[in-house]
Structures are given as structure tokens and as C-alpha cells.
Amino acid sequence: MATLKDVARLACVDVSTVSRALNNNSYVHPDTKEKIYAAAKELGYHPNVVAKALRQGKRHTIGVVVPRLHLAIFSEILQGIEEEARGRGYATLICVTEDDAKTEKECLNRLRNGFVDGIIIAPTGKNGHLIRDIKASGIAVVQLVRRQDHSISSIVADYETCGYEAVTYLYEKGCREIGLIAGAQHLEPYKGRYTGYRKAIKKLGLEENLSECNLPVNSFEYGYECANQLLADNYALDAIIACVDIQGLGARRVLKEKGIGCDQIKVISLTGHVVGGMLRTSMTSMEMPANEMGMKAAAMVIEEIETPFDRKLSPRHLVFSASLVEREST
Amino acid sequence: MATLKDVARLACVDVSTVSRALNNNSYVHPDTKEKIYAAAKELGYHPNVVAKALRQGKRHTIGVVVPRLHLAIFSEILQGIEEEARGRGYATLICVTEDDAKTEKECLNRLRNGFVDGIIIAPTGKNGHLIRDIKASGIAVVQLVRRQDHSISSIVADYETCGYEAVTYLYEKGCREIGLIAGAQHLEPYKGRYTGYRKAIKKLGLEENLSECNLPVNSFEYGYECANQLLADNYALDAIIACVDIQGLGARRVLKEKGIGCDQIKVISLTGHVVGGMLRTSMTSMEMPANEMGMKAAAMVIEEIETPFDRKLSPRHLVFSASLVEREST
DNA sequence: CTGAAAGCGCTTACAG
DNA sequence: CTGAAAGCGCTTACAG
Numbered sequence: 185m186a187t188l189k190d191v192a193r194l195a196c197v198d199v200s201t202v203s204r205a206l207n208n209n210s211y212v213h214p215d216t217k218e219k220i221y222a223a224a225k226e227l228g229y230h231p232n233v234v235a236k237a238l239r240q241g242k243r244h245t246i247g248v249v250v251p252r253l254h255l256a257i258f259s260e261i262l263q264g265i266e267e268e269a270r271g272r273g274y275a276t277l278i279c280v281t282e283d284d285a286k287t288e289k290e291c292l293n294r295l296r297n298g299f300v301d302g303i304i305i306a307p308t309g310k311n312g313h314l315i316r317d318i319k320a321s322g323i324a325v326v327q328l329v330r331r332q333d334h335s336i337s338s339i340v341a342d343y344e345t346c347g348y349e350a351v352t353y354l355y356e357k358g359c360r361e362i363g364l365i366a367g368a369q370h371l372e373p374y375k376g377r378y379t380g381y382r383k384a385i386k387k388l389g390l391e392e393n394l395s396e397c398n399l400p401v402n403s404f405e406y407g408y409e410c411a412n413q414l415l416a417d418n419y420a421l422d423a424i425i426a427c428v429d430i431q432g433l434g435a436r437r438v439l440k441e442k443g444i445g446c447d448q449i450k451v452i453s454l455t456g457h458v459v460g461g462m463l464r465t466s467m468t469s470m471e472m473p474a475n476e477m478g479m480k481a482a483a484m485v486i487e488e489i490e491t492p493f494d495r496k497l498s499p500r501h502l503v504f505s506a507s508l509v510e511r512e513s514t
Numbered sequence: 515m516a517t518l519k520d521v522a523r524l525a526c527v528d529v530s531t532v533s534r535a536l537n538n539n540s541y542v543h544p545d546t547k548e549k550i551y552a553a554a555k556e557l558g559y560h561p562n563v564v565a566k567a568l569r570q571g572k573r574h575t576i577g578v579v580v581p582r583l584h585l586a587i588f589s590e591i592l593q594g595i596e597e598e599a600r601g602r603g604y605a606t607l608i609c610v611t612e613d614d615a616k617t618e619k620e621c622l623n624r625l626r627n628g629f630v631d632g633i634i635i636a637p638t639g640k641n642g643h644l645i646r647d648i649k650a651s652g653i654a655v656v657q658l659v660r661r662q663d664h665s666i667s668s669i670v671a672d673y674e675t676c677g678y679e680a681v682t683y684l685y686e687k688g689c690r691e692i693g694l695i696a697g698a699q700h701l702e703p704y705k706g707r708y709t710g711y712r713k714a715i716k717k718l719g720l721e722e723n724l725s726e727c728n729l730p731v732n733s734f735e736y737g738y739e740c741a742n743q744l745l746a747d748n749y750a751l752d753a754i755i756a757c758v759d760i761q762g763l764g765a766r767r768v769l770k771e772k773g774i775g776c777d778q779i780k781v782i783s784l785t786g787h788v789v790g791g792m793l794r795t796s797m798t799s800m801e802m803p804a805n806e807m808g809m810k811a812a813a814m815v816i817e818e819i820e821t822p823f824d825r826k827l828s829p830r831h832l833v834f835s836a837s838l839v840e841r842e843s844t
Numbered sequence: 845c846t847g848a849a850a851g852c853g854c855t856t857a858c859a860g
Numbered sequence: 861c862t863g864a865a866a867g868c869g870c871t872t873a874c875a876g
Contacts, residue, residue, distance in 0.1 A: 185628075185651060187853060198863045210856095213861060234568045234627040235853035238868050243564065245607075252593070254787075263582070266610050270621070275629060277575075278608045280596050289601070296516075298562040299605060300870090313581040321515060351851060404792050433792040440794050455586075462763040464735050464770050464795045517869060528847045533871060540872095543845060565869035568852050628853090 195459020347380025367396030407434025594808020677710025737764025
């Protein structure tokens with residue numbers, strides 16, 4: 185790979201002049217400039233971003249830490265993040281934790297070592313101290329979907345309203361025994377959904393139907409297992425609320441196996457992300473603007489990165505609202 | 515952030531000694547070592563990976579370039595890549611091209627500038643020259659899923675066999691008018707699937723039923739549109755082969771809308787990646803070991819990165835076979 | 845076993 | 861308008 189030095193030699197000028205010409209940040213005589221451009225082109229020169237990063241103390245890279253990608257809303261959010269980051273000249277590093285605190289810790293420790301200027305994280309909830317440390321060390325941090333620390337900026341959806349509206353909607357559809365696939369109450373989105381559910385159930389004078397289990401919460405199996413529990417606990421059950429699409433798929437599978445139709449038990453997901461509309465029997469859900477949330481998260485973390493030290497931003501919290509999209513499963 | 519220098523000062527030794535102690539790559543007196551460890555701990559020292567990268571000429575980072583993540587097999591493959599890469603001490607940079615040649619070009623140009631030691635790419639097919647250039651400049655490259663250049667290592671599935679077996683399977687099920695959602699013939703996997711389809715159709719003495727359209731090939735809409743075409747072209751159609759799961763979902767939607775059941779027209783996907791099994795009416799597909807393919811791709815590119823210049827590896831081509839998983843859609 | 849020096853490839857005050 | 865020099869934070873032959 186050709187370096188600045190090579191270009192300088194070929195153009196018969198100093199490296200500093202080459203640097204100035206190529207970066208266009210200082211006056212360079214047009215003739216000199218031309219010589220330099222020609223030399224750079226001839227050598228197929230590409231600046232070394234690592235050297236640049238070291239010198240300028242900026243990596244122009246953000247790290248994204250999420251629990252999973254496949255069949256989760258995070259794959260869509262990540263696309264939004266990457267698109268926005270690329271547009272602003274940043275690269276995107278990805279880490280998948282599978283909701284394992286140890287893996288998350290490992291990822292964060294690597295990212296902090298100069299890998300990135302900023303981090304967007306959907307945390308497991310177990311490494312709050314480390315995340316605060318990282319933030320304190322000068323790396324911008326934005327919490328995504330799961331907010332566990334109010335002193336750090338965040339992008340979330342209005343989970344409580346999602347839960348509340350889902351119950352209200354099902355009630356209007358005639359449902360009276362509405363089950364919630366609960367669990368993971370230590371994570372904000374799950375807690376928020378339950379809170380909304382509880383409030384609506386109470387207001388409408390209904391009874392709560394809850395279930396949870398020990399499987400990974402963001403999975404088909406979790407939905408499958410919990411739906412089975414709900415059915416076993418209440419023979420009059422007429423609706424199931426799943427927190428995420430993939431749980432909803434698990435729940436629908438149970439109903440399918442038992443020969444129960446949408447007319448008997450309705451299913452709704454609180455985290456729609458497009459998949460619901462594509463199913464043969466499409467699934468009603470609270471749709472989240474995943475792509476937009478990703479773009480906003482990237483924009484937010486990059487703004488924090490580029491804000492000079494002397495006027496630090498106070499944490500910002502952006503809440504997106506989900507909108508109910510009615511489909512065939514209810 | 516504390517630097518080597520800070521640690522050296524606190525431990526009253528030279529930076530070179532600190533470096534040696536912390537990297538454990540040369541004898542350092544136990545007492546000195548202890549002093550250094552203590553100092554590093556006290557200062558919360560973390561080595562700056564950028565400086566390390568510049569000095570050693572290694573980034574310990576790989577770049578992954580794929581057309582899309584959401585609802586595509588690439589999200590699952592990416593999880594495999596990231597897991598394997600992390601285990602080997604590499605970070606993973608992600609770029610999403612949306613199958614746009616210009617975006618791909620932009621991504622590749624940035625990656626080559628010292629961002630990464632190696633690249634795993636599912637190419638659009640339009641930047642073959644650039645990819646060869648990058649490879650020639652010393653960056654390891656592995657082609658993923660879509661192989662467009664035999665001089666560069668690759669990881670693919672046996673697409674031709676997928677197509678062939680799908681037809682055979684449907685034939686045994688009694689289907690005689692088997693449609694293929696074709697298109698994107700400039701990309702190896704699509705071409706391979708069609709070749710297998712054609713061979714089987716010919717051997718069985720059947721007629722081809724093809725359709726394609728101008729939408730993005732890896733999408734729900736593509737499957738929807740093509741399935742409609744197939745139905746319009748042949749009223750006796752009794753099976754639809756989709757190249758990827760998401761096309762299959764689009765096709766199933768058409769059938770649903772027209773009130774056509776699985777008994778009348780069967781649907782099979784040639785690129786299963788778990789989603790098929792989760793549907794209410796689960797979808798038969800040729801399942802690809804996506805996670806494993808990702809892990810292998812990461813292992814392969816890292817091996818190429820770490821192979822010394824003097825004994826360059828010749829390109830390797832790994833072909834995974836997909837296995838037919840029979841479900842309710844056929 | 846440890847220190848002094850050079851250098852990875854850049855950028856940026858500082859002179860002139 | 862351009863050159864010489866210092867330095868970002870590390871590693872690694874080279875002495876001793």
C-alpha cells in the first residue's frame with residue numbers, strides 16, 4: 185500500500201503538503217495540488233484510517249451491542265443504524281451477546297479499548313456499572329430499546345402504552361380472559377409492557393393471566409412454552425399477548441397444534457417488526473418503527489461523539505410510539 | 515485514559531518494559547512484573563488498540579458486506595461470523611448494501627483503507643474488479659453465499675442440488691406443474707437453483723414454469739408478484755418453488771388471498787433458515803446451516819489473514835449441502 | 845533482565 | 861504557500 189510518503193516523494197513535496205492538499209483544509213497552490221493529485225492517483229493511494237484515527241484521537245466507528253439478530257427486531261434496527269452511520273462517515277461494529285452477561289462484559293471491554301468512539305447498546309441489565317464506567321471514560325453511550333440507566337441517553341418505545349392498548353383493543357374485540365407472556369421483569373421493556381397490561385386489566389375489571397419460564401426470553405420456544413402454560417391455567421382463555429413477534433409465533437404454533445383458531449383465541453404481538461404482516465395468517469401487532477429507531481440511535485450517538493467536551497449534552501431520552509396494526513390473528 | 519507512559523512512570527520503569535510485561539512475550543523479572551501489574555490496575559489501564567494496530571499492521575477486525583439483514587439468512591450467518599470472530603479475538607464490522615452496487619462500492623472502498631484485515635462478502639455481482647483489487651492489495655477476502663470469482667475463496671451451499679431435489683420431492687408428492695420464482699440469474703445461487711430445477715424438470719418430462727420481475731429479489735414483494743404471475747400463466751399450477759424464505763412468504767400470501775390451500779398448491783423454499791418452522795402453517799424448505807456457514811466463513815478469512823505471505827494459501831471453496839425439511843406447506 | 849531509540853502513517857502547530 | 865518537527869500510543873530489534 186502506498187503511503188503519504190510515497191506520494192510526497194513522487195510529487196516532490198513534503199508529506200505535510202500532501203496531507204493538506206488531500207484533506208483540502210489549508211491553502212495549497214493549485215499547481216502543487218494538481219501534481220499531488222496526479223501522484224496519489226498514479227500510486228492508487230488510500231489514506232490509512234488507523235494512523236489517522238491514532239493521530240486525531242477519533243475512530244469514526246460506533247459499536248452496537250445487541251442480544252440477538254436473527255428474527256429479532258434488532259436486525260432491522262441494525263440496518264437503520266448502519267445506514268445512518270455510513271452516511272455520516274462512521275463504520276459500525278457489531279457484537280451479539282445472546283443475552284449473556286459474561287459475553288456482554290467481554291464485548292464492552294473490547295470496545296472500550298479504543299475500538300469505538302461511541303456505543304449503542306441493548307443491555308442484558310447485568311453490567312450497569314461497566315456501562316457507566318465506559319460512559320465516564322469519555323465514550324458516548326446510547327441505550328437502545330432497553331433503558332436501564334436514566335443518566336444515559338436512550339431510544340425506546342412506549343412499552344407501557346403498548347401493553348395498555350393491546351388489552352383495550354382485545355377487550356373491544358370481546359376478549360375477557362387475556363393472557364400475557366410475561367417474564368424478564370428486570371428489563372424495562374418487559375416490565376413496561378406488564379405495567380400497561382396490569383393497568384388496563386384492572387381498569388376493565390378483568391383478571392390477570394400471566395406466565396413465564398426459564399428459557400431465553402426472546403425466542404420461539406419461550407412463546408411456545410408460555411402459551412401452553414396459559415392454556416393449562418385457564419380453560420376460558422380467549423387472547424394471548426406476546427411481547428415480541430417471535431414469542432407470538434411460538435404461541436400461534438401451540439394454537440395450531442391444538443386446532444384452536446383465531447376466532448377462539450386471538451394473538452397479538454407487542455413488538456411488531458414487519459414479519460407479522462408476511463405470515464400466511466398475518467399477526468396483529470403493535471408495530472415499532474425499527475428502522476427509524478436505528479437511524480435516530482446512530483444520529484444521537486454521533487452527535488454526542490462530536491459534541492466538544494466543554495459543552496456536554498445532558499442525556500436525552502427519545503420515546504417512539506408503536507401503532508396498532510390489525511391483521512388476521514385477532 | 516491512562517497510557518503505557520503513565521503506567522511506566524508510576525511503576526518507575528521504561529515503557530518498553532511495561533509493554534513486555536503486559537504482553538507476556540519476553541522475560542521480565544517477577545518483582546518488576548508485579549509492580550507493573552499493580553500500576554496498571556491502579557490506573558485502570560487499557561491498551562489502545564488503535565496504536566497497537568498501527569504499529570503491528572494488523573487491525574484484528576473483519577468486515578462483513580451483505581445485501582440485507584432483516585428477515586434474510588444473512589442475519590443468522592452474521593451471528594455465526596461474529597461469534598467465531600470474537601472467539602478468535604477479532605471484531606466484526608458490518609455493511610449493508612441493499613444489493614445496490616454503488617453502496618457496495620462505497621463500503622468496500624472504506625473497508626480497504628486500513629479498516630479491516632479481511633472481508634467476507636455476499637456481493638451484488640457488480641464490483642468484481644474492485645473485489646479483486648482489494649484481494650490483490652493484501653486483504654483476505656471470502657465470498658459468502660454468492661460466489662462470483664473462482665480465484666477467491668468461498669462458502670456456498672449446493673444450490674443446484676437444492677433446486678433439483680425440490681422438484682423431485684414435489685414430483686413424488688404428485689405435482690406436475692411446478693413453478694419457480696426465478697430471476698437474478700447473474701447471481702450464482704439463483705442461477706444454480708434454476709439449473710437444478712431445469713435439469714429435474716427435463717428429466718421428469720415436465721414443463722418449466724418461470725416468472726421474474728423487477729423488484730428487489732430478496733423480498734416479500736418479489737415472491738408475491740411472481741407467484742401471482744405463475745398463477746396467471748398456468749391455471750393448473752400445483753407447486754411453487756421460492757428461492758428464499760421471504761419470497762416463500764410472499765407466495766403463500768397470494769395463495770391465502772385467493773383461498774388456495776396447501777393441498778392444491780404446495781410451496782417450498784430453497785433457503786430455509788429457521789423461520790419456516792415457526793410459521794402457523796410451517797413451510798417446507800431446504801434448510802441451510804446458516805450459523806455454521808457463518809462460523810466457517812469467519813474461520814476461513816481469519817486463517818487467510820494469519821497465513822504468512824511466504825506461503826499463500828490457494829483459494830478454497832467450501833460447499834454446504836442443504837437438507838430437505840418437510841413441513842406443512844407441501 | 846531492562847532501557848533507549850526508531851518507527852507504524854498520519855496531522856498540525858510553528859516558522860519562514 | 862510550504863517545509864521541518866513533534867507526537868498520537870504502542871512494539872520491537874538492538875545494546876548492554
